[in-house]
Amino acid sequence: xxxxxxxxxxxxxxxxxxxxxxxxxxxxxxxxxxxxxxxxxxxxxxxxxxxxxxxxxxxxxxxxxxxxxxxxxxxxxxxxxxxxxxxxxxxxxxxxxxxxxxxxxxxxxxxxxxxxxxxxxxxxxxxxxxxxxxxxxxxxxxxxxxxxxxxxxxxxxxxxxxxxxxxxxxxxxxxxxxxxxxxxxxxxxxxxx
Numbered sequence: 012x013x014x015x016x017x018x019x020x021x022x023x024x025x026x027x028x029x030x031x032x033x034x035x036x037x038x039x040x041x042x043x044x045x046x047x048x049x050x051x052x053x054x055x056x057x058x059x060x061x062x063x064x065x066x067x068x069x070x071x072x073x074x075x076x077x078x079x080x081x082x083x084x085x086x087x088x089x090x091x092x093x094x095x096x097x098x099x100x101x102x103x104x105x106x107x108x109x110x111x112x113x114x115x116x117x118x119x120x121x122x123x124x125x126x127x128x129x130x131x132x133x134x135x136x137x138x139x140x141x142x143x144x145x146x147x148x149x150x151x152x153x154x155x156x157x158x159x160x161x162x163x164x165x166x167x168x169x170x171x172x173x174x175x176x177x178x179x180x181x182x183x184x185x186x187x188x189x190x191x192x193x194x195x196x197x198x199x200x201x202x203x204x
Contacts, residue, residue, distance in 0.1 A: 032115030034155020035083050035166035038068045038091050038104035040123065047172035050100025051093065051125045054143065054179035058100030064093040065128050066102040068169075070110035070121040074150050077122055080108040083158065083166075090133075093125075100174075107156070107166040116157025116164065123148040123169065125177060143180035149173055 040049045051059045051066065067090050069077040079088050084107070091102035102125075113119040124134040126145040131137040137145040156166040 032157075032159040033083070033109035033111050034070075034113045034115060034117050034119050035107045035109050035158055036068060036070070036080065036119075036121060036153075036155055037166045037168050038066070038080075038089060038106060038108050038123075039102060040066070040169065040172055041101045041103065042168055045168060046170045047168065049148070049169075049172040049174045051102070051123075051146070052100065052174060052176040054177055056176065059093045059125065059177070060095050060099035062092040063128050064125060065090040065134075066093065066123055066125040067091070067134060068108045068121060069124055069147075070108075070113070070119045072110075072112040072119065074120040074152075076112070077120060078112075080110055080121075083107040083109040107158070110155060113155060115159045116155060118152055118154050121151050121153065121169065123172065123175075125175075127177065130180075143178040146175050146177040148175045 040047055040051065042048070051064070053059055067088065068080045070080045071077040081087060082089050089104055089106045089108060091104040093099065094101050094103075110119040110121065124145070124147045126134045126137040130140060130142070130144045134145055134147075151169060151171050153167055153170060157164045158166075
């Protein structure tokens with residue numbers, strides 16, 4: 012009796028795990044062994060450098076229904092920070108990112124999105140400002156890894172990923188700066204007199 016309960020429990024566990032299977036991808040824009048080599052740039056074509064910049068993988072079954080991917084094991088969003096020095100422009104995460112809307116080992120639409128974290132904690136926050144400091148790669152339609160396959164396959168690299176730039180942050184116009192300067196001078200004159 013105990014053996015049959017154990018076997019039934021194992022079958023249910025395996026069936027449940029397989030029903031949660033998703034295609035998996037690597038959150039990185041550089042690989043020594045294969046494609047990609049796609050650094051992220053600012054609006055002036057300089058390599059993004061430092062932890063103030065983040066990148067995230069978005070994916071979905073359709074190219075118009077992308078959502079943030081989740082870590083395959085923890086189910087959490089993962090933000091990769093940009094490197095410095097020789098690693099400027101590049102991000103690398105060892106996490107296996109899952110597109111939940113797509114079955115294990117199937118094709119998915121994916122896109123890398125990057126932003127300046129000084130403007131907001133997530134890409135959506137910065138994009139909602141509409142003032143620049145965020146950007147996204149071209150869409151890719153690639154087959155994901157199959158963690159449930161026989162044999163299982165590793166998360167897929169972002170083959171075909173190309174470099175992209177953040178949108179520029181607009182500078183205030185000369186007229187606005189002049190008006191601000193005149194207002195400051197009037198305020199000083201009024202306080203002194």
